[in-house]
Amino acid sequence: MATGQSPEDAIQVKDAARALSEIITQLPSVWIEGQITSVKIRPGSDWVFMDLRDVSADATLNVVFNRSVIENSPTEITSGLRVLVHGKPEFWMNRGSLIIRGKAISPVGLGELMIQLEKLKQKLAAEGLFAPERKKAIPFLPKKIGLICGRASAAMKDVIENTKLRWPGIEFDVHEVAVQGVKSSSEVRASLSQLNAEKKVDVIVITRGGGSFEDLLPFSDELLIRAVAASVIPVVSAIGHEQDTPLLDYVADLRASTPTDAASKIVPDLDDEIDLIDRFIDSMRERISNRIEREQVSLERLLETSALNSPSEFIQTHRDELFDLKSGLRELITSKINNEQSWFKPRLAQLRTLSPMGTLARGFAIVRGKDGKLIRKSSDASIGEVLDIRVEKDSLKAQVTK
CATH class of the missing domain: 1.20.5 (Single alpha-helices involved in coiled-coils or other helix-helix interfaces)
Structure with a gap:
């Protein structure tokens, strides 16, 4: 494999580009402050390209945004504007260029707000609110889903319709609330508290469509983040689009990139489950059939024995x-x-022969004095003493006269 360390060992352009892309992809998202020098919106394209130049040095970065981010910005994004951009470095192999894929943009006047949000994120992370081990498992098939969403919103429609397409019998407990503005956080927290108190749902989905950085700020509110962390019922975050990452995404037990994506993550697909059951049944039938055949062969062999x-x-x-x-x-x-x-x-x-009874049988006797002591010689007995004489069959008494 070529290493590129000498002319003879040169690597191909695609290999060099791929290696650069892999390295740059590992870089984290960053906040960048600069001045916009050009904004290009191609007709019919979903992307906005801009050049972001350092205000005090000869340095420029190419930044690309999803068109909705620019169009939903409360401030018109034009050339000459000093902005804060939050984005992730990428390397485009086909163009051989480094770009920043922007996630959020705001005039420098909003910069302090973004800084505060980042500090809050670090604070909550340090407390362990975003830790994977504290996240609760989403039930395989919830009986009822709590849905907190905007009033008559497209996000509500997306979640309900796509979920019922996957599992027609699913039930919802829908709470329609303000999803932007000063009342948004409090209304979402109130619905979250009510669903936890009633305990009628198995999972709660908090959702809304895409919007500007400011529109999504309620879903980074500290009180809401702590309320979600304290929820007994698992919470799914489905806010905005893929590039939107409010703090709710970090604390939720599961993040869905869009409201539609939430449907695929909270219920299984009925057709897939039926197909899986059919495969299990076929497999079980095959195993039973094979077992019967093996036992039949064993029985036939047994019948052949003598x-x-x-x-x-x-x-x-x-x-x-x-x-x-x-x-x-x-x-x-x-x-x-x-x-x-x-x-x-x-x-x-x-x-x-050696036993005492054998000795007595040969005519010997055992003589004992009045105190039961054995008489071995005449001096062991006294005149007038009554002796006990044991012979083979019985015993007799005798008195010493001399």
Whole structure:
């Protein structure tokens, strides 16, 4: 593989461009302050191109915005305007140019607001409100969905229609609120609190369509972010378009890039689930059929064995074997008893000879005094003492006279 470290090892333009693109794509989004020197809106295009020049140095960046971001800006974006741009660096391989894909733009007068928002984001992140481990799982198939949205809004229609296309029987508890302006945050929080208190829904979707940076500010309100973090019911954020990232996206248990995308993330597709069940049934049938075939083969083999094919012959064979074993065992026991008796008899005779009773049988006697002590010689007894004399069969008494 070429490394590009020498003329002989040169790499192709596409490889160099791809490598640059991979490096630049890893760069984070940034805030950039500069002066617009040109704005180009091509007819029929969804994109707006502009040149952003440093006000004190000879440096220029190319910035591209989605047309809706520029058109929804409360301030007219024109050449000569000093602005704050929030965007992510990208490398366009076909043009060989570095561009900034803008997400938000505002006159420098709004710069302090953006800075405050970034500080709030860092503060909430440090508290752990955006941590992945605190996010709650979205139920596989909610019975009822809480929907907080604008009054008669397109976002409400998108979520409901697309969700019911995927799962026709789904139910909604819709709360229509202000989704921009000073009352927006409080109304969204009130609906969120009510849904949590009633506990009639399994998941809550907060949604609205796209808008300017200022339009979406209520969804970065600190009180709303903390209310979502405290929600017992899982919350899905579906605000604006892909490039819009209010703080609600970070604290929500699940982020959907658009209201339509939310539908695909909160319920499964009925047709897909039916197809999956059909595949499971087919697989189960195949496994059962294979098991039956294996057991049938085993049964046929068993029927071919002598035990089942000719049971009387099988029983007679094993009966003869059992008889032989029984006879052999009897002979073994008899032989063992005889051997033990041959060993035991002489030892028994010896024991009898050496025992006290054997001595008495040969005519000897055991003499004890009045206190039971053994009389071994005449001096051990006294005149007049009554002695106890033990012979083989019984005992007798005698008195010493001399």
